[in-house]
Amino acid sequence: MEKVCFGIDVGGTTVKIGLFTTDAKLVDSMEIPTRKEDEGSHILPDICQAIEAKLVEKKITRDNLVGVGIGIPGPITKDGTVLNCVNLGWGMFNVEDKLSQMLGGVTVKAGNDANVAALGETWQGGGRGFEDLVLVTLGTGVGGGVIIGGKIVTGSNGAAGEIGHIPAVTHDAETCGCGKKGCLETVGSATGIVREAKKALAKSEEPSKLRNIEDFTCKDIFDAAKEEDKLALEVVDKLAYHLGKAIAGIAAVTNPQVIVIGGGVSKAGKFLLDKIEDNFGEYAFHATKNAKFALATLGNDAGMYGAAALIIG
Amino acid sequence: MEKVCFGIDVGGTTVKIGLFTTDAKLVDSMEIPTRKEDEGSHILPDICQAIEAKLVEKKITRDNLVGVGIGIPGPITKDGTVLNCVNLGWGMFNVEDKLSQMLGGVTVKAGNDANVAALGETWQGGGRGFEDLVLVTLGTGVGGGVIIGGKIVTGSNGAAGEIGHIPAVTHDAETCGCGKKGCLETVGSATGIVREAKKALAKSEEPSKLRNIEDFTCKDIFDAAKEEDKLALEVVDKLAYHLGKAIAGIAAVTNPQVIVIGGGVSKAGKFLLDKIEDNFGEYAFHATKNAKFALATLGNDAGMYGAAALIIG
Numbered sequence: 001m002e003k004v005c006f007g008i009d010v011g012g013t014t015v016k017i018g019l020f021t022t023d024a025k026l027v028d029s030m031e032i033p034t035r036k037e038d039e040g041s042h043i044l045p046d047i048c049q050a051i052e053a054k055l056v057e058k059k060i061t062r063d064n065l066v067g068v069g070i071g072i073p074g075p076i077t078k079d080g081t082v083l084n085c086v087n088l089g090w091g092m093f094n095v096e097d098k099l100s101q102m103l104g105g106v107t108v109k110a111g112n113d114a115n116v117a118a119l120g121e122t123w124q125g126g127g128r129g130f131e132d133l134v135l136v137t138l139g140t141g142v143g144g145g146v147i148i149g150g151k152i153v154t155g156s157n158g159a160a161g162e163i164g165h166i167p168a169v170t171h172d173a174e175t176c177g178c179g180k181k182g183c184l185e186t187v188g189s190a191t192g193i194v195r196e197a198k199k200a201l202a203k204s205e206e207p208s209k210l211r212n213i214e215d216f217t218c219k220d221i222f223d224a225a226k227e228e229d230k231l232a233l234e235v236v237d238k239l240a241y242h243l244g245k246a247i248a249g250i251a252a253v254t255n256p257q258v259i260v261i262g263g264g265v266s267k268a269g270k271f272l273l274d275k276i277e278d279n280f281g282e283y284a285f286h287a288t289k290n291a292k293f294a295l296a297t298l299g300n301d302a303g304m305y306g307a308a309a310l311i312i313g
Numbered sequence: 314m315e316k317v318c319f320g321i322d323v324g325g326t327t328v329k330i331g332l333f334t335t336d337a338k339l340v341d342s343m344e345i346p347t348r349k350e351d352e353g354s355h356i357l358p359d360i361c362q363a364i365e366a367k368l369v370e371k372k373i374t375r376d377n378l379v380g381v382g383i384g385i386p387g388p389i390t391k392d393g394t395v396l397n398c399v400n401l402g403w404g405m406f407n408v409e410d411k412l413s414q415m416l417g418g419v420t421v422k423a424g425n426d427a428n429v430a431a432l433g434e435t436w437q438g439g440g441r442g443f444e445d446l447v448l449v450t451l452g453t454g455v456g457g458g459v460i461i462g463g464k465i466v467t468g469s470n471g472a473a474g475e476i477g478h479i480p481a482v483t484h485d486a487e488t489c490g491c492g493k494k495g496c497l498e499t500v501g502s503a504t505g506i507v508r509e510a511k512k513a514l515a516k517s518e519e520p521s522k523l524r525n526i527e528d529f530t531c532k533d534i535f536d537a538a539k540e541e542d543k544l545a546l547e548v549v550d551k552l553a554y555h556l557g558k559a560i561a562g563i564a565a566v567t568n569p570q571v572i573v574i575g576g577g578v579s580k581a582g583k584f585l586l587d588k589i590e591d592n593f594g595e596y597a598f599h600a601t602k603n604a605k606f607a608l609a610t611l612g613n614d615a616g617m618y619g620a621a622a623l624i625i626g
Contacts, residue, residue: 075600132469146566148466155568156445159600166562167596170483178598246562249479253459253566255468283480285491287388287472 001064005311006051007120008070009113009303010034010043012087017050018304019058022066022312024124028054029304040089048102067107068099069307071116075158080110083158109310113303115152115161117262118145120306123313126260126294134256135296136163136247138265141177142185142192146254150313153254164188166249168242172199187242190218190265197221197235206231222268236268236275244279251280251288262296269295314377318624319364320433321383322426322616323347323356325400330363331617332371335379335625337437341367342617353402361415380420381412382623384429384616388471393423396471422623426616428465428474430575431458433619436626438611439573447569448609449476449560451578454490455498455505459567463626466567477501479562481555485512500555503531503578510534510548519544535581549581549588557592564593564601575609582608 002021009016012034019028032050035042047070055065072095074085080096100108111119118127118135127133131150137143142164146153153160164185165178173182174195186192194217197210208231209224210216224232247259259280261273277293284291298305306313315334322329325347332341345363348355360383368378385408387398393409413421424432431440431448440446444463450456455477459466466473477498478491486495487508499505507530510523521544522537523529537545560572572593574586590606597604611618619626 148461153461153567155601156570157568157600157603159564159598160566160568162565162568162598162600164565165598165601166565167558180596180598183598245480249559249562250566251472252475252477252479253473253563254466255470255473255475257469283493285472285475285478285493285496287470287475288468288478290470 001061003064003066004060005066005308006068007304007306007308007311008047008068009116009307010070010072010088011113012036012073015043015047016300016304017047017054018301018308019054020308020312024308024312026301026304028058029301030054034088036089039091040085043088044095044099044102047099051103062104065106067109067311068103069116069310070095070099070108070110071113071303071307072110073113076110076112076154077158078154080108082110107311111152111154111306111310112145112158112161114143115145115154116306116310117302118147118161118260118306119152119309119313120298120302120304121260121262121296122147122150123309124305125298125302126262126296127258130257132254132257133260134163134247134250134254135260135262136243137263137296138188138190138261139263140190142188143263148254163246163250166246168246184242184246187239188265193218193221193235193239193265196238197232200231200235204231208232218265219267222271226271236272240272240275241279243276245283247276247280248283248285248288251291252285255288256291258292258294260294260296262302266295314374316377316379317373318379318621319381320617320619320621320624321360321381322429322620323383323385323401324426325349325386328356328360329613329617330360330367331614331621332367333621333625337621337625339614339617341371343367347401349402352404353398356401357408357412357415360412364416375417378419380422380624381416382429382620383408383412383421383423384426384620385423386426389423389425389467390471391467393421395423420624424465424467424619424623425458425471425474427456428458428467429619429623430615431460431474431573431619432465432622432626433611433615433617434573434575434609435460435463436622437618438615439575439607439609440571443570445567445570446573447476447560447563447567448474448573448575449556450576450609451501451503451574452576453503455501456576461567476559476563479559481559497555497559500552501578506531506534506548506552506578509551510545513544513548517544521545531578532580535584539584549585553585553588554592556589558596560589560593561596561598561601564604565598568601569604571605571607573607573609575615579608
């Protein structure tokens with residue numbers, strides 16, 4: 001019988017559970033609600049129940065389950081200790097030990113969800129074939145992960161890859177959700193991009209398609225920019241400037257082979273990627289300049305893939 | 314008989330060769346000139362000769378030599394391939410293989426000199442006891458190294474830890490030796506600090522002790538600042554701002570336990586360290602904020618120590 005593992009991505013709303021064969025194929029997946037009540041104490045039992053049920057359904061015996069990988073939306077240390085996961089209501093405990101115990105001693109490996117997603121993109125996504133990678137996720141916030149030698153860089157408090165909080169903006173800087181001013185997230189997130197566009201509209205008399213769209217979204221801005229709407233283009237160019245420059249800084253630190261851009265904002269595709277790469281070329285140290293740029297390809301499944309890669313990657 | 318290794322730091326002018334016992338003690342050291350003529354082809358034979366002579370002198374038999382570590386002033390890949398070391402006149406070749414062959418098969422490990430110095434500071438210097446470290450070297454230029462899990466981060470082209478080339482200055486930015494504008498090196502190096510002071514003197518009428526010193530040095534600026542010379546203080550504060558902010562960016566990428574400040578400029582001591590740390594505290598993401606700051610302690614020996622650490626660290 002084929003050997004399998006589970007790759008689990010715990011989100012604030014749902015838990016995604018993927019069943020992988022050891023040749024990296026996602027053969028089945030399911031989603032269960034994340035029950036955050038009672039300090040998140042139902043989450044791990046719910047996951048165990050789902051895993052046990054799937055093993056029975058698929059007639060997989062215990063000795064064919066090589067392990068369970070799990071991504072958590074919060075900081076987690078190298079040894080699997082969750083530090084304080086407010087998104088799930090969890091305090092401090094070792095999630096690897098606990099889940100392993102609940103599953104009768106199965107190997108469990110855990111990581112931060114953004115870092116695990118970076119591992120997923122390295123293993124089977126946009127960064128496939130590379131072992132030194134940086135993932136930059138442009139979504140509601142800006143996150144990411146750093147992979148060196150095919151392994152997640154966790155950092156001393158599990159806070160490596162917190163790319164959204166690189167100081168980036170010096171003038172006219174907005175306050176970030178973290179409390180600091182001028183973080184990359186303030187201009188690189190979907191929310192930040194919309195805010196920047198609104199600021200630009202308020203500041204000028206420049207005609208723009210965006211003026212006709214009530215509550216325009218990040219996608220509207222990119223659509224307008226692609227149609228050469230001058231104001232929208234300026235907003236996108238400013239975004240690409242800050243991203244390219246920050247990534248040049250990251251490259252001077254870890255010198256990656258490939259930079260993968262993911263998250264909802266990355267749906268703007270090659271149009272955005274090329275602009276980021278141009279700015280990167282402008283600001284990157286020559287010895288780091290040949291880094292490739294790629295779009296993430298696993299979308300919302302990156303977390304499941306990366307979690308599985310913790311076991312079989 | 315005690316086991317030993319050599320830690321070698323190849324500089325543009327001299328080669329420093331340290332003899333270490335495997336309990337990390339530097340028991341002897343010597344310096345030979347770096348003969349760069351003939352495409353640097355004498356450098357490795359000179360090193361071999363010095364090693365052989367030292368083994369004879371100390372009556373150390375071959376089987377008690379556990380290995381030779383070597384730091385090179387240029388980019389070098391994980392497998393020991395020197396890419397193009399203009400400082401030594403070297404082209405592309407595997408220095409580990411070549412030196413090992415010349416020494417009759419002894420284990421040889423090589424690294425970039427700045428990265429190797431970071432390893433030295435981690436092993437026996439200012440970062441002792443930590444395994445996730447960033448070294449920032451403020452000298453003629455700004456260099457550094459990144460250590461994760463006690464190992465050097467090399468990067469895909471050996472260009473990891475090129476901290477001096479992080480984009481840092483946006484306004485009134487100077488051109489860096491690398492050709493880019495606004496690199497951290499343009500304000501953080503000894504040369505950069507003196508230039509910034511000259512600019513500040515030219516721009517204002519502010520009285521300053523520096524006006525009375527012809528060709529003042531970086532040390533003069535720090536001395537004046539320590540005596541509360543307003544203009545000198547402003548120059549130091551600006552330096553500390555750029556360094557603290559750039560280090561906050563580095564911390565968002567690798568989340569180190571400790572940041573070690575070295576190089577000639579770091580002789581300004583705790584006065585400078587505290588100012589950098591204050592700015593770091595201002596710009597660092599909360600989960601990375603508890604990084605410790607320390608001064609490098611090995612000085613010019615860091616390279617020898619780090620090279621030895623490649624073998625016995």
